[in-house]
Amino acid sequence: MWLNLEGLLVSGPLKDTDFSVQEGGGPRILHQFTLEPPAVSFRISGEKAGIIDIEPKSGILYINGSLDWETKQVHKLQVESLDESGTVVKGPNAVTIYVDDINDNPPEFNQTKYFGVVRQNSRPGKPFMYVHATDRDDPTTPHAHLSYSILHHFPNPYEEMLFQIDNVTGAISPSRTGSYYLDPQKQDTFTLVVSVKDMAGTTTNAFTSSVDVIITVRESLWKAPPTIHIKENSTQAHPVNISKVQSNEPDVIYGIFEKEKLPRLPFSISKNGDIYVTEPLDREEKDTYTFFVVSKDSKGELVDKPLQIQVIVEDINDNPPVCQQALTVIEVQENEIGGSHIGTVFATDMDEEDTLNSRLQFKIQSQEPEFPEKNLFYIQQDTGNLHLTGRSLSKRDSAKYSLKVLVSDPGFQTICDVEVHVIDINDQIPIFENSDYNNVTVAENIPIGTVILEIQATDGDEPATGSSLIIYQVKEGDPNNTFIIETDSETNRGFVKINKALDFETMPVYNLVINATNPEPLVPSVEYNSSSLTTFKVFVTNVDEPPVFRKPIYRTEVSEDIPVNTLVMMVEAYDPEGDSVRYSLEGDKRKWLRIDSATGQVYTASLLDREQEEVYSIEVVASEQMFLILHLRDVNDNRPQLAMDYPAFFCYPVSGGERTLIQATDADEHLFYSKFTFSLANEMNTRNNWEISTFNATHAYLSPKHANFEEKEYNVPIILNDNGKPPLENKVNLKVSICKCSSENSCFIEVDREHSWPTPGQAIGILVGVLLIIGVILGAVFCHMKYKEKNEKGDHKDAKDKAELDRLA
Structure with missing residues (x-):
């Protein structure tokens, strides 16, 4: 029964029509042909693949299944309209359906395992073998563009790989490091895990396949044997022959020279150059041994350069893989596209690292539920990277998928449980009920952990998910993290608490800006805004604390005949807020004592008398000192x-x-x-x-x-x-x-x-050009003479002064 699709379909009269349809995707409607009288029905023929058909009466052309590009890229059909008697009214008209490829096929190597041989000191970059893979996807699209790389290198004794691969051709050659270090005496076999990715390897959503490449290194007569590998805990009868050396000269005497000073060296050498291990080895005690083999003549002189012998104690595969988590939970948003990398299954192996014993491979064993189809997920066998295959997930289909992932090493298998949770996309931001929570007043001695305010924001995303959980944080106004906000995960209510002690003197007011966010990232088209912010002020009130004495009781003993104004003791108090302290006495009914208000020194104020009172007890009061400061404002009362x-x-x-x-x-x-x-x-x-x-x-x-x-x-x-x-x-x-x-x-x-009479200043100015001492003497004499003749010889003096000035000028 078709739904009423009026207004939802593209419709029109019968004519030649082409369609492009992406492979997969399930049932869908393509078009609706309209009847033209006297036609009353339609008929379709051609390459229907068993799933392409037309609804005779309504003219709806549909696909009842999924098309497959790899099976057929083009479907050619004919459609006719018929009258009531079945006679063709119009047609046949050609309907062509072109199937568009999607990336739904991982690349495949043409061999399950490759073997190659490389010679010592081969030129770097010169290929000695090739690997080849194919992809069933459309070769004209990036889906089938392949890129090769070396994923693992067993063993990998150097920081750089000894081999390299051309990412386009698959050609394998020695690297520059490999050309220098490849030596069959140290390592004659390497296992490379070569990976091939489609999509040219440019996206994490590419499909990946891998294959083992076994490479043998061939060498070129006094040579050190290859690195000797001995499995730990051997049950063979010892000594066991593990290698042999041969000198270029006959009748030499072989010996072993220790590189390391060990309590015992479990190796020996025969007169023929056969090297033996003398007892079983324990890798946990020591995993490598290095020693030298020397050849000497009958005089004890060295014949050849010492050969370094390297022995590696190999681990045996006695540990199964272990899932890093009892249950791996992966969250996938509904809008995650097909092919996306959604997570990784992690497992470990206690066997020796970088060996085949600890090499793990991953495979999905089962998927529950198998709806809307099987094989919704794909796992990369050597990395554990989990991908979607060809479609996005829908929470309406299933909110959770349970996967059984088989993790294996060469000798053991383990099942890891994985749950894939389909989560609502985070397209709603938290919104505060109040944009301003006004003021909160607290005393500076409020206990740490006290809740001073409750705040509330709401989020429209799916409850109990990372998209709707609200995290509150102080965005501004709290540089020292004095406050902390805890969230009730069920109600999203926030509780603002005291995180550190308050101090009125340091910070009397906090202007706080609070933001509300989700732990799950927002979708790209949505951003947080001012609706996710709120403000409030915290006013800290001062708590006036009284002065505190250093001792609870001050006690001393004096003679009753000490003189008045004798210092008898000193009391000391301090104010927690740093204010000055003043001292006074209370209860001094006999007026025997007085106290210095500033220093706390206690003196006798009158003569003491033991017969009147033997133990005299009074009270000392310490109080805060306060100052009155009068500041005078200036007025403009001074002329310039x-x-x-x-x-x-x-x-x-x-x-x-x-x-x-x-x-x-x-x-x-x-x-x-x-x-x-x-x-x-x-x-x-x-x-x-x-x-x-x-x-x-x-x-x-x-x-x-x-x-x-x-x-x-x-x-x-x-x-x-x-x-x-x-x-x-x-x-x-x-x-x-x-x-x-x-x-x-x-x-x-x-x-x-x-005035005609020169002043002392003028006299000094006149005599600037003469010597200072003579000038002073002459000036004094001149002043004295002129003073005596001031009245009777005034005119004569003026003329003389004028002449002297003219001369100096």
Whole structure:
């Protein structure tokens, strides 16, 4: 009975039609042909393969089974429409179905085992044998493109493989390392496990097959024998001949030279060069032996270079494979494509590593249930890698598959149980009920492990899976992992707990951002967003802890006649929060003692009297010390001043372009004078003679506006503004000297036109060019003489001073 497929099928009148259909896949509908009167039914003929047919009345063309590209790539059919009498109305029309190949065939080698021979010192890269595999899939697609590689190397005595394979041709050759080290005396047989992958080996979902390649190494007369292999715990009668050496010279005497100093060496050599093992060996006691065989003449001289003999004690296969887990559980999402690598079955073998005794091979023995078909899974025999074969799994078909995997070594077999769980894809993110859980207030001494908040997010994926389980984490605001969030796996409720002790002094507030995620990755098209985040604040309150005394009782003994102010003892307490401690006494009813409040030193305050009280007990109180701090805010109550304590000067005569830097300062906080304003007083002479320009916030340049200045001192009135709130101004007079300068452009005398009598500073400036000691003496004499003649010889003195200045200039 067909379902009502109206609107779901592509339909149309009968005509020649081609279809492309992927092999496998099961029953499906391809097309619906519509009847055109007088036609009342359809008929189909041709290469129907027993599964291609048409529903006569409805015209639905369908496949009732699975097509196989390997069996037939094209099906050619004819469709006719018939009237009620069975007469052909229309047709036959050609219907061609092309089968598209899928990668459903693993590659196969053309031999079950390969054998090859390689000579010692063969050139690297030169092939000495080939392996060949075929793939039944479409050779025009990557499904049948094969890539070869060496999967295992038994034994593998070096870090690099001794053989290599061309991944395209399957040619096997010695590697560069093998060309140098291959030596049949050390190892004459190698077993290579060669792997071939389809899909050119470029994807983990490729099918893989492997084959053993047995390689024999041939060698080239005093030669060390190949590495000697002796099975442990041999039951043969000893001594047993294990090898032979022969010197190039006759009548030599053979001997064994130990490389290792062993308690006993279980080997001997005969006069003919036969080497014997003298007793059974135990691989667990020692797995390798190395010694030298020497040949000497009758005088005891060496005839040949010593030969190194290597003996390996071989393990016997006495251990079966062991499943790494009693039950291997593999989860597979519904959307996992056919061919995907879904997991690995792991097993171990206690026999010697890298030998055939411990080589494991895997095979699926059974699958339960066998629905919707058998062989839904494929396992790589040498790796245990488990793949889907040709289709995705559906949880509606079965939520779980039980596999029995047969794991075998050359002598034992073990069954490993595997469960494949089909899981819902993770396409829903956790969503918090509240985007903000507001504030939580806790005391700093709250016990570790206390739950301080419960949070809740929900997830729409299948319950009790990795897609719906919610993991809560503190994403931001907790650098020291002070909090931890545990999840109730049944309800997905989160419990925020204290993970480390809180400390109000270190961190009084936490601004926490919590995210909710799943352990299972989201599908590529879905991402976490703000709905999976929530916030809340944790306020930590301080717990004031009282001071603690170092001792519970302070006891001492003194004489009753000690003087007043004698130190009798010292008490000590500390505050857990680091505050200062002050001490006081209570219950000192006789007023015999006093205590230093800062140090805890106890002194006598008056004379003691044993007859009044022999044992005097009082209470010492320790309390926290508190400070009251008064901080005064600054107001703009200081006018700006010039920071210069020396006069400015310009060299006479003024030539133009000169300038001098002046600076303003203020006693107020920097807030009120971050920028000073400089300007000249609004006076005619001042503005005609001088100009001022800003340099930065605290400095300005003063410069003369012309060259017509006399040689004297000028007072330049300048207005300073501190730009405070409110701003304060100050008018200051800057003394500026116009004076003759030395060759170093420094003024060597102050010019004062108001007084004819030179000051001591002017005298020093005049005598700069003479020797310092003579100048000081002459200056003192000159000042003394001029002081006596000040009134009666003023005019004469001025002329003399002027002449002296002219001479110095």
